[in-house]
Amino acid sequence: MTKEVVPDIVIARLPRYLQCLNLMAKEGLHTVSSGVLAERLGTTAAQIRKDLSYFGGFGKQGSGYPIYSLIEALQEILNLDRIWQVAVVGAGDLGRALTRYQGFPRRGIEIKLLFDVDPKLVGTKVGPITIQHVDYLEKEIRHHDIKIGVLAVPAEYAQKIADRMVKAGIEGILNYAPVSLILPETVHAQHIDPVLQLQTMMYYLGED
Amino acid sequence: MTKEVVPDIVIARLPRYLQCLNLMAKEGLHTVSSGVLAERLGTTAAQIRKDLSYFGGFGKQGSGYPIYSLIEALQEILNLDRIWQVAVVGAGDLGRALTRYQGFPRRGIEIKLLFDVDPKLVGTKVGPITIQHVDYLEKEIRHHDIKIGVLAVPAEYAQKIADRMVKAGIEGILNYAPVSLILPETVHAQHIDPVLQLQTMMYYLGED
DNA sequence: TAGATTGTTAATCGATTAACAATC
DNA sequence: TAGATTGTTAATCGATTAACAATC
Structure with a gap:
């Protein structure tokens, strides 16, 4: 029983499908074809069908995909059928804005700790969360058994804090600091750097 | 004279190379081999050499790449040898945090307008910028000849504001709203959605 | 039934990696 | 010179697209 490995890039697209399907459900739709979904997402029907087929057959020939049950299936695949607690390190403008961000609780993400x-x-408090000193990082993360950390500290401290997070049991890091982190392969990292994304665009905007 | 097209994915990596090289320059290094650079970035030497070779030969056999001149070359390639002005729409927590973000001016990005x-x-003011009513969006963007817009509005308004930005002459959009935008092919868009990135991670963190 | 659309296979396309001659 | 490392070509790998039989 060799379980076929799903490419990372496929996994990264599933949340976008889910987001779009949720929007369509809100619009009152019940069923969608791969073609219509593709158009809304700016991708292709073949790609959506291929991606979903890694996990099973969710559609019906002739009519397409039932939106509700596809949403449920995707939530289960992505492990979104529970609340994930998160620790944020860095309570500057960014850390505070993230802690207050309404989009998190709405989608099952609870910011539990802020350092x-x-x-x-x-x-001091940010919403219902009291900012704690970063000295308690390991203790608190372990105590709450938190697996996801958000790095919102200046570049020069990012690697050190990341190392401490990993030692404390963190398995996924969302990194807002403008540095490439060196992490064990067991830790999953995502990097958000608006400057890098803008610089990528600037290449294409050059012909002025 | 058929100019070879550089793949998008190569362009997207260049800012990361540049970021790392800047850090190395700050550390006092003068030269770096593709191997060392690769290790710091978590990539491979072959990929770095291949990526750079799209634009020319910047290295020297035996010793590697001279850091300073490679930085300059990358800055020129990415059109970073000038200041880019940006308009931010949405002055909530996120919009204000972005407007205050020190990483922008430090790397040649000037937030000029905030709506x-x-x-x-x-x-009211955010740092030196006065928040303007979004009714003036087109007029102000045109007047300052701004080409890059940042969307920091709620999901339900994002598409409308994006359309207005495009009509006003914006050619690149950094989208923080949790929706897929439909845009003309001439407009370059980048999407930042921490929820989507966390959900991608949650797939891998599932075995608890 | 006829039309639509899936799930899947095979073909194509593109990106990464390996290898090495050139050369500093 | 000998050792190191580039730039580039060819081989490999993986992802996307096209096509179509199955079937609702």
């Missing part, structure tokens, strides 16, 4: 080094910030 | 619909916000 900073600045004694002026420690003890 | 919102909320009359309580219009007229």
Whole structure:
């Protein structure tokens, strides 16, 4: 029983499919074909059918995919059928904006811990969360058994904090700091850097 | 004279090379081999050499790449040898955090305009920028000849604002709203959605 | 039934990797 | 010179697309 491996790039597309399907459900649709879904997502019907087929046959010939049950299937595949708790390190503008971001609780993500080094910030609240000193990072992450960390610290501290997160049991890191982290292969990392994305665009906007 | 097309994915990697090279320059290094650079970036030497070779031969056999001149070359390739002005729409937590973000001016990105619909916000300042009413979006973008827009509005308004940006002459959009935008092929878009990135991770973290 | 659309296979396309002659 | 490392070509690998039988 050799389980076929699903390419990373396929996994990365599933949340987008899910997002679009949720929107369509909200619009009152019940069924969608791969062609219509593809158009809304700016991709191709063949790709959507191929991607979904890694996990099973969710559609019906002639009519397409039932939106509700496909949403449920994708949520289960992505392990979204539960609440994930997250620890944020860095309570500057960005860390605070993330902690307040409504899109997280709405989609099953709960920011449970928020850390900073600045004694002026420690003890103050961001929404319902009290900022704790970063010295307690390991203890608190272990105590709450948190698996996902968000790095919102300056570049020069990012690697150190990431190392500490990993030692504390973190298995996934969302990195907002403008540096490439060196991490064990067992840890899953995602990098968000608006500057890198803008610089990519600037290449194409050059002909002015 | 058929100019070879450089794959998008190569372009997307160049800013990361540049970021790493800048860090190395700061550390006092003068020269770096593709192998060392690859290790720092978590990629392979062959890929770095191949990527750079699309644009010319920047290295020297035996010693590697001179860091300074490679930085300069990459900056020129990516059109970073000038200041890019940007308009941000949406002055909520996120829009304000982006407007204050130090990483932008440091790397040649100047947030010039900031818009919102909320009359309580219009007229107030975020750093040196005064929030303007979104009604003036077209007029101001045209007046300053701005080519890059950042979307930091709720999902339901994102497509409409994007359409207005495009009509006003915007050619690149950095989209923080959790929706897939439908845009003309001439417009370059980048999507930042932390929820989608976290959901991708959750697939791999599932075995708990 | 006839039309539509899936799931899947095979063909194509493109990107990554390996290997090595050239050369600093 | 000998060792190191580039730039490039060819081989490999993987992902996308096209096509179509199956079937709702």
